[in-house]
Amino acid sequence: MRFLCSRFAAALLVPFWATIADAAEVNIYSARQEALIKPQLDAFTDETAIRVNLVTGDAKELVQRMKAEGLNSPADLLFTADAGNLYAATTAGLCQQLRSEALERAIPAPYRDPQGSWFGLGLRARPIFYLPGKVDPAELKTYEDLADPKWKGRILVRSSNHVYNQSLLASIIAHKGSAAAEEWAKGVAANLARKPQGGDRDQIKAAAAGEGDIVIANSYYYAQMLTSDNEEEREAAKKLKVIWPNQADRGVHVNVSGACVTAHAPNKEAAVKLLEYLVSDKAQQIYAEMGQEFPVNPDIPASQTLQGLGSFKADELNLVELGEHNAEAVRIFDRVGWP
């Protein structure tokens, strides 16, 4: 009990401490799940003795919190699970521009902000999955094919409230314009097997159970299910196969999980050090093995599981464009009635 009380007192006093404590710490507001970044952060602390403080939450709520805290925000780094939110934080003036040779060398240009405001750390694709036997993959080669009326009542995908779908639609807006994107969203919305519900894993499970036979989901969810401790999840994932769409043209839609150094970072030096550590070979291997993300650093191989899905051509659109078209994407979803 005394232990708890002292911990609690410490939390009450955090702001006072923060000003007195030595600089050997770095504060993170993270929209990424703790479980997915803790191994890398722990490894960083082990190597550098820099303490990492963490608050997790929804990206947009964390951004609101940083806005309200203003100059005094204790956050040094903002982690998000997608580029759209990093773009939003950048336009809100919450991120600072950064030049770092280590970061620029490790991260290919499409996966970081051209001005150095934010950096992608892990990569994921959003391909199509299908039930062999029910779907002929020869008939489903592009995202555009999903809008074909022949798939009516067969597509499983999560709600448009989620940024993963918003980014996918934003990429289509960027490539083909608003009107074509709206037409596409309308077509897909008409083909849904059920009202969108649950997350990406739920779609895969529902397809395995026979509720639909085509799923749009992120690559790491599928790979995590394939390697899960839970037999049910493994079995469900094994029933589906992947299609890498648009290989003949722009490539499969990809996004990053990434981070920016905040505009008023009190521990900027430590923050940059952490970012550089996260693109190092060792940390990138953790991204690959623990989180089943594709390492953003092209020198590091993906996990065995992901390699088993075959190689693919990725969309090389600069991810800044996903952020630029996000608001338009939300409005299109509202208009076409994709819940």
Added chain:
Amino acid sequence: MAESFLPGADSVGKAGGALPAHRRFRADLWTLGPLVLAGIIALPVLAVLAQLFLPTGEVWRHLAETVLTRYIVNSLLLGAGVGVGTAILGVTSAWLVTFYRFPGSRLWEWTLLLPLTMPAYVIAYTYTGLLDFAGPVQTWLREAFGWTREDYWLPPVRSLPGAIAMLTLVLYPYVYMLARASFLSQSVCVIEASRTLGLGPWRTFLSVTLPLARPGIIVGVSLALMETLNDFGTVSHFAVDTFTTGIYRTWFGMGEPVAAAQLGATLLIFVAALLLIERRSRGAARYHHTTGRYRTLPTRRLSGAAGLFAAAACLLPVGLGFLLPVAVLGKWAIETWTSTIDARFFQFAGNSFILAAISAGVSVTIALILAYAQRRRPTPLVVLAVRLAGMGYAVPGAVIAVGVLLAFGAFDSFIDGWVRSTFGSSTGLIVTGSSAGLIFAYSVRFLAIPVSAVEAGFARVTASMDGAARTLGERPGGVLRRVHAPLLAGSALTAGLLLFVDVMKELPATLILRPFNFDTLAIRAYQMASDERLRDAAAPGLLIVLVGIAPVILLSRAIARSRPGQMRE
């Protein structure tokens, strides 16, 4: 407990209990103190409401053309469904356990309160895992009967009716609790008079007992409705678009805080209108008992089929709202405990526990000060201030959190700037960067609960008691200490217990405001569930429920004892 549970929702005996009104404004401690205190509490909500006056451009047109109708229709249907559902479950079960004896009736008395400990989002996770297409029930059906998807139809859990069912199951205890308190406070004379005038037990219930309990029942239903409008976890998990999810989407998804705040304000106005309509519909009717003499309420024994039927009527809400979800959570927790229950798990539990205890203490103290001030100086200004302070109950947690950030971010920066320029060092964020901000947010969110409970407690302390004490030579401080305090202790304790349970369950404000490295059980459960690891969410979810059981039992005792002169059989 409280007949008057919500600020201003009811006025049984209040006028009789208050000291003579001081209508003139007096700038003394008892006027200014509560004004300042209530002002600080109301600040976050006012900061959000202030956004109403900012221009929003064409966002509203987009909302109106596309999603607004859906938000309104879903919210209304959800509210109507939960209102009717909680009223039926709550009143029926309260009536049965108060006036009848049947198998297990003493057990149901307190077990009926247990779903109160179940956070709505946890029960939603549980039933989703159980009843989804890929879940064990449907899989079993398909395997047992060789069905495929086309061969059968079951109502989907993740739907509007599903959300109504989930919320009804965890919110009916509010109605049960207040209906039971109202039934218990009724004088036997009224019931006997009705029987002598030739009404049967059924007619007596419908035309005497029920109308007399109406204020309490209405307050219970409005509490349930406000919790419903406030709910985010369940409806977002079920993908049911309501006003609250709309506020989130507009604020965080479209980046339009002003339009979102305006949606929130619309919701507030709607709630206020509902309460007003109810008050009007009661018209001039007042509910008074002619006598303060109470005897033990007569109870009838139900045996045979009637008894079993009554027991089943109580088992249904307890079973579906508590026993079944706890069993499922327990099963999942056992399957996952090796990875979920570690040293950090106990840290989360400790954080939850201490946070809830401190918040309950702080809120009850504030409520006591406000209610006492209101009794000493019942001027319209003070009364208004107290009402404003209780407003947060109808505001979604995330909106309150952002309000706290808006209001106190500025305050923190001001202090920091002043200290910086005066002493040359920085204080950082005093309120919003620490658990103090969190405790404050809970006070804003839940203050209506202790304020109304304490107000109701004060209403039982009549002016003649004060007079008698003063005549006998007590000074005002002595009256407070030796007359008021013992009489109020019960209501204050009850309010504190309810708060404790509510803070343990609170999610959205905690998520936004918590300091670094400070997670609670609710946060943990949410993180796991949002990462689609429902089974890993079971252990923290289950502990929230288990920790809530002890306060709920105490609460049940407090209600049972609330009847003056009631003897336990």
